[in-house]
Amino acid sequence: MTELVAASVDSANTPQVSEQRQALFREPVARRVQRVVLGTAWAVQPSRIGSLPGLARLWLADLVGGGRELPDPRRPANAMGACGIVHDPTPERLVEAYGRGLFPLAHFGPLKWMSPPDRCILTFADLHIERTLRRLMRQGRYTVTFDRAFDEVMVACAGRRRGRWPLTWITPRVMRLYAELHDAGHAHSFEVWNRTGALVGGGYGVAVGGAFFGESQFSHERNTSKLGLTVLHWHLARWGFLLDDGKWPTPTTCAMGFRCVPREEFLALLGDAVARPGRTGRWVAETGPETVAHWRPEDCAHARRSSQAA
Structure with missing residues (x-):
């Protein structure tokens, strides 16, 4: 039997690791622009464009009086399963959301809470x-x-x-x-x-x-x-x-x-x-x-x- 032990030293909060993460997660401006362009093209595909009005209503409702409570996963705003806009995504909030069947997603713009019709x-x-x-x-x-x-x-x-x-x-x-x-x-x-x-x-x-x-x-x-x-x-x-x-x-x-x-x-x-x-x-x-x-x-x-x- 091969025993495999993962590294357990938690140094994620040290300045060195923080700098490593910043470098690792960096996105060049050209790549960001490409993501926005392709993300828009992806959203307007014939199979998805019908979900945009519901998404627009979701954004508008959040703009007018969006709360910080997690949305109901059984009441999505469109066929893709968008249920709400993500605010203040702390680890605790994410754990709670996953436990309710929600997860965050977005190619660009604000993260949305998702609950697809099928899993x-x-x-x-x-x-x-x-x-x-x-x-x-x-x-x-x-x-x-x-x-x-x-x-x-x-x-x-x-x-x-x-x-x-x-x-x-x-x-x-x-x-x-x-x-x-x-x-x-x-x-x-x-x-x-x-x-x-x-x-x-x-x-x-x-x-x-x-x-x-x-x-x-x-x-x-x-x-x-x-x-x-x-x-x-x-x-x-x-x-x-x-x-x-x-x-x-x-x-x-x-x-x-x-x-x-x-x-x-x-x-x-x-x-x-x-x-x-x-x-x-x-x-x-x-x-x-x-x-x-x-x-x-x-x-x-x-x-x-x-x-x-x-």
Whole structure:
């Protein structure tokens, strides 16, 4: 069994690290202009332009008398699921919002609280580990850590993707916001390292009670994000988590067993999950890909039931 221990020294508040973050999260003016232009083009696509009037009404209502209370996730202003404007996004407010089924999003302009009509979720008994992925995990080519390079993972997730628009919602403002959430012990990353010690895959998300909310992933080598996510799911199941919320479906998550459920069903499942004891603070990987390659998802559920019975 490969034991992988993540760095646990919390130096995120030192001036040196603060300067590193400022440099890491910096966005050139040309890139910012490009983001605004592409974000506008994305919003006026035929499949999305119908959501703009509702978004305009939301902005206007907030301008006239916007409050600071979290909106009702069951009452979005448009078909995309925009429910309200984000004000004063502290770590505490973000944790509360995630626990209610909301999350912040914006390519530019003010962040909006989102509650899409459908959510793509994974309950761990439904996890599918492809045969080729199990073979890759047994080869010992990669190691997986948690919370060792959170900032670098966010930057990599915000990078360009082949065959896709060079547009991301992971803006410097969002990076700073989730870095604070990470420092508070609620946001977590998984990192995949190759034999040369290079960071070649990973992802990050937020944990509230027994629910994990995946934000983004990246791969610089084939299947590395899928490998790291599978190791993360082994831990989440073992630690008593009930679900991983992937928000919207992607080819990667659908291949792993994620499924889309209506908003009401998601909120009911979420209520059960967030009522569970949370796991805050820095996470440490308890085992590696070689062990997880032999995992059947029901094994952790059985072990948890046996432990509770004892």
